[in-house]
Amino acid sequence: MVKSVIGDENQLKLVEHRLARSAVPSQIGLVIGKLNSKLDRGFVYDLVPTPPNDAGERPCSVIDGAGDVSKTKKKGSSKAKPQSESSSLFIDHDWVFEHARQVSRMLLGGMKVVGIYIWVSESLFKNSTITLCQTVVGVAQAASTMMDDSNERLLLHISYSPLRWTCRNCSLAANITSSSLWPCDFKSGKILGSLQTFRCVYNFDLRLPIPCDDGSDIKIFSDALRNEIMVCAKELKGAKALIDGKLVAGDDLSLTDDLHEVEFLLPFMQDKYLEACSQKEVLGVLLLRGSVCSLSYLNSKEPVSQALIDIKEDIIRSLQSRLDIMCDEAERDIESVNGGDQGTNSLSYKEPIANHDLQAQRKQCNLSFPRRVFVPWLEGAYICDYIQSKETLEVLKDHCTELMSLEFPTDSSEILEPELEAPALIASTVKTFWNIATDHTSIANPDTSASKARKTGNGRPAKTADFIVLFAIFFMIIAVIVFNFMGKM
Known part of the structure; x- marks a missing residue:
């Protein structure tokens, strides 16, 4: 269990100054950092406020004893209006959870949404303990990943009159009570400037046989891909690694530079895909091939082995995030059709590939995943975002500004685009089944490239x-x- 937490002093001062000048009686946001249970220590890199919802309403407000919502302080006032003992805190949980879900996609290895912060008075904090604990648990679920095994999150309270920071460890237990919170020693220090960066380009080639209808729950593209990403995570978890060309064995490797290149050595395995393809019940094949460029950050107090764990998790999280973005887009397309004029949209509407039935598919489908780009964040560190094949970098501006409260760079050259081509998906049935199932050289045009290779x-x-x-x-x-x-x- 994390017993002490260190926050980056520069970012804490900026947050404290921003809150002290604000004209709101309450504010809620996400804590970006890292929890290391082996060291019993947590690291806080930044606090990101949750923005107003689509209707312009704040996600957190104070309700006084009469049931009225406390309004914003008068302009120029530096102190919040005192609340009565019967005041309570209202939190728009769904909006805070959605904010956590989208922010978690933008964070790289070694950085996560590790909890929430709340800007309220001491009395209001005590009256809202259960509500805040429920919010912490919901944020943890919204920002969870396949490889996340931590059972704790942080609740950071910033009180005014007097201005004071306190940190508590919140257990993600099923039954939330006031005893779910444990005090943590909280202090500030220089963190971001001492981070070491690890970079990896991971090439993957996944072939998933499409079985005939056998009663399995995995029948649509998105479910099949999600299952295959989990298989990839298991294989990657046990992979050995080279850092700067040296094999990593334990934590004895000495690192001096700020940037380190990582390469994973995957074990040779039997071609399970070809073996499955020879079975009669196989109808087609689903191929996902491409490269993921990954970045991860390691604190000076952490061992080298932690960097490999973080970068493996970042690779899987990136694949999962791209799939989630595609599914979100498919849901929006369906909602737009259902909410529009069915008479005019029904002829031109095509169901998104992510929702296609695998067994019903009778022709080849090609799909490009979103491409990953890196945006400058804090003191040389980056965050990431994803753009579709037809989108430009301009779409990132509003996204980064709203979700991360980030001042978007005016010079586009500061944005890194290491993935020149996005990962590609090909789904095929009997006609080009064997070309895709056995071709290990090219996916550009299965009808021509595969035949030339033979x-x-x-x-x-x-x-x-x-x-x-x-x-x-x-x-x-x-x-x-x-x-x-x-x-x-």
Whole structure:
């Protein structure tokens, strides 16, 4: 259990100054940082306020004893209006959870949504303990990942009159009570400037056979891909790694530079995809191939092995985030059709590929995943976002400003685009099934590239070339037998 928490002093001062000048009696937001249970220590990098919802309403407000919502302080006032002992706190949970879900997609390895912060008075905080604990648990669920095994989050309270910071560890237990909170020692220090950066380009090639209807729950593209990403996570979890060309064995590796290159060594395995493809109940194949560029940050107090854990989790989280973005877009398309004029939209509307039934698919489908880009954040660290194939970098501005309270760079050259091509998905049935199932060289055009790969250099088909070789060997054997027979005579 985390017993002490260190916050970056520069960011804490900026947050404290912003809150002291604000004209709101309450504010809620996300704590961005890292929890290391092995060190019993937590790190806080920044506090990101949850923005107003689509209707312009704040996600957190104070309700006095009469049931009225406390209004904003008068302009120029530096102190919040005191609340009565019967005042309570209202939190728009759904909006805070959605904010946590979207922010978690933008964070890189070694950085997570590790809790919430609340700006309220001491008395109001005591009156709202259960509500705040429920909010912490909901945020943890919204920002969870496949490889997340932590069972604790932080609740950071910033009170005014007097201005004071207190930190508590919140257990993610099923039954939320006031005893779910444990006090943590909270102090500030220099953190962001001492982070080490780890970079990895992970190439993946996933082939998932599409079975005939066998009663399985995995019947649509999104579910099948999500299942395959989990398989990829298991394989990656046990992979050995090279850091700057040196094999990592324990935590004895000495690191001096700020940037380190990571390469994973995956074990050789039997081609389970080809084995599955030979079965009669297989209808088609789902291929996902591409590269993920990953960044991860390690605190100076943490061992090297933690950097590998973080970067593996970042790779899987990136694949999962891209799939979630595609599913979110599919839901919006469906809602827009259902909410519009069915008579005009029904003819032009096409169901998103993410929602297609695998068994009902009878033609090849091609789909590009969102592409990952890196945006400057704090003291040399980056966050990420995703853009679709037809989008430009301009779509990132509002997203970063609203979700992360980030001043978007005016110079586009500061934004890194290491993934020149987005990961690609191909779904195919019987016609091009074997080309995709057995091709390990190209996915650009299965009808042409795969057939070219099966030809020899002089343009003859591979079967013809094999026949010529066998005929030559047979002729040589006959010649040797005849020569030996003539020698004996």
